[in-house]
Amino acid sequence: MSPARVGVIGAGIVGPVLSIFLKQKGYDPILYERLDAPSDAGLGIALQSNGTAVLAKIPGLLDAIGGQILNNIYFYSVLPEDTGLLGASEHPRRLREATGHPLMAVRRPLMHARIIDFARQLGVPIEFGHNLEALEQNDDGVTVTFANGVKETFSFVVGCDGLHSKTRACLFGDMPAEYTGVTYCGGISPTPDLWECKKDPADLYGNGAYMIAIPMGDNITLWAVVQREPEAKEQWRAIDAAGVEEFKKNSPFVGWPYGAGELVKNSTKIVKYGIYDRPELKAWHQGRVLLVGDAAHPTSPHTAQGANQAYEDIDLLMELLKKHNPSAELPSTPMLEAVFTELERTRIPRTSDLVRKARAQGEMRTVVGVEACMRRNAAIRDMCSDPEKIRARFGA
Template identity: 25%
Template structure:
């Protein structure tokens, strides 16, 4: 008989994990708390070669690039002078694919389509509330009173994981970092042609980055420092206007184009950035966490989705070579943890540099950023060049 898996969460990791497990003879069902029509995930993300190389086995990347911006970045100082460029063209040759930015909603949509086309069932409006293990089975309970049982359960339910909360209540609380990842979409006449790169300017009081998609839409992003963690009703109602007003004032002495983009945005994005606590274990019994549920990462180097996709490869490989799921989970964590923590550390470092605005730091940055970017390209190889070979046959 086929082994069965319950997957909680239908972001990108859940459907791709289900497809990986199908290859090794698992039957999976995916349970998603949101409704099927809820595709309002406003954010976009930079998607790097390590994630793209996992994804391309199941999804035609050309479809994802129907609405995207490039991944290359040109850096400018507050006077509008270009001080450096981080080109991604070399990646195509080195890794077979090249970083680009795409909307999270599109990424999730195509992952779900791929899973559905492979006969994997995705249930919507299924808010996971708790689980129970008995008789060599794990049973998930949902808020609507329904249940599902299988051999194992994998939590792919992201930063705010309820599976993590149920597994490790005492350490599950996430920490607000006082930064809010902000951005938006705008249409303005003078920026209607696609750009060859993201333009990132270190303005007088903060950075501003934007690009123009192949559909002529301006995608911009920024960070907003906010001492007080926003309450859910603020995120819903007032935070976006607060951010719009604040950023317009931060950039009032920078290129007037920035304020024009901010003021003319038809959609504003605001995601408070949290740190997920370091967990001693990513698994317990028949339940395992992957992706942001296990090792959430701040978005400064765009690795959340790619690390989750790497996880899907590794956990499927280990479940294939180890009949005992708990051994597979244990080895999964021991193989992934060091890499993941190193990436998280890199992301924090990048996050810290984005908020520096004192004149001396700015002077050094303007002069040395080109040198650091050259070094950065070599240093990023360990992230982008990832491939999994089941190196130890354990």
């Protein structure tokens, strides 16, 4: 019997990993991406221990990805009325020691390119320039139509195509993304002299805004500022040269202490994007088509769990496929229904909880007004003294 042919939609940082797992388990995956080439969009990815635990199941992948292993995290207040170190946590190191899996920071474009290359080396076909247009299902498979006129038929299809998922729209209709009221603006900068000996991230909290900065080795630090402001489209693209210079000269963050101002002033690249949510889905599949990752449960990045939750989705999907279809042969519709329903039963409560926690973290970190900021700072001091509270902050 021939292996089941699987269409994977979206070649970001999720689709290639799913395709590798499927290939290793005997399926015949083909990966499709609407863009014409791998994207260099975005800045960094925080791979937490739950994410690296999944990636470690693919021999050699974590080594190929590389990245900076994190041990500690520091929390500072830049509020003039309450400036100083709020606390520090060894949570990343303790979690690594307890689980055997590290928390890593990776430059997103590098990670993307490396997992694409890894998938290709394992024989996964990747078709760029294929924008999903329509899905048509029957009892035996799914026919996928792309905007370039190509039609392909698969045993089942998995949508890994992110916040603006066309797979999701085909299944459940258009659901406009809702702006959350905050933007991310970040860059890549030389590491400030103050941080030369540090290899760990820092959170810096101000009035209505906060910054996270992660030294990446080789004298490079990634940073991102979250602030409340009018809508900015979520495009993950670099600001033009004039916009960069304007931000570097006139941004209020230029005056922040603890090296934060230096990061802004010396940035070699700046991107800006709004943070959006979509309505929660009660189901992630219809028939032979399943959504995973941000296509199913997009979340704001305040707990840095987006990619990691997508990898948890993939991990459970592969476990359930092994349980119900160990031969990787053509699955029946009832078999896929059992797999997808069991996945939803486990994953929807978990991801819904983390989406709510991420929203709450975003609200807490960007509070406005001195009194509210003082309460936030007190809460961070308390969090740093309690391992359970710091664990909840990471969502893992």
